[in-house]
Amino acid sequence: MSKLISLLRRVTVVFLVGLTIFVLQGYNSNLSAKAETVTPEARAYQAKQPGTELNQGNPIEKAKENLKETAENVREKLNLDEPLDPGTKEVLNSAQKNLEKTVKPVTGKERNP
Numbered sequence: 001m002s003k004l005i006s007l008l009r010r011v012t013v014v015f016l017v018g019l020t021i022f023v024l025q026g027y028n029s030n031l032s033a034k035a036e037t038v039t040p041e042a043r044a045y046q047a048k049q050p051g052t053e054l055n056q057g058n059p060i061e062k063a064k065e066n067l068k069e070t071a072e073n074v075r076e077k078l079n080l081d082e083p084l085d086p087g088t089k090e091v092l093n094s095a096q097k098n099l100e101k102t103v104k105p106v107t108g109k110e111r112n113p
Contacts, residue, residue, distance in 0.1 A: 075081060084092075
């Protein structure tokens with residue numbers, strides 16, 4: 001009999017704890033999972049919502065503006081405005097010399113820059 005009461009007590013406690021957690025999640029939003037952005041880029045990112053802009057103006061001009069924005073974004077992200085690293089220049093020069101050594105026997109001509 002005491003084993004049955006002990007088992008019933010355990011089941012009741014587990015049920016009440018589960019019910020409490022479930023009810024608190026509905027009332028208190030602090031228990032729910034929330035995440036903040038970590039990088040400054042993610043905080044500053046503003047996406048344009050489709051359908052929020054009215055169809056005003058020339059679509060060709062809009063396409064040009066979007067293309068310019070995309071090119072600016074690519075240039076910024078890939079650091080295309082910065083000079084090449086000296087190590088990168090060495091690798092490119094080495095590849096060019098090796099290419100010339102390989103092509104000269106085949107074509108019989110030297111590449112003139």
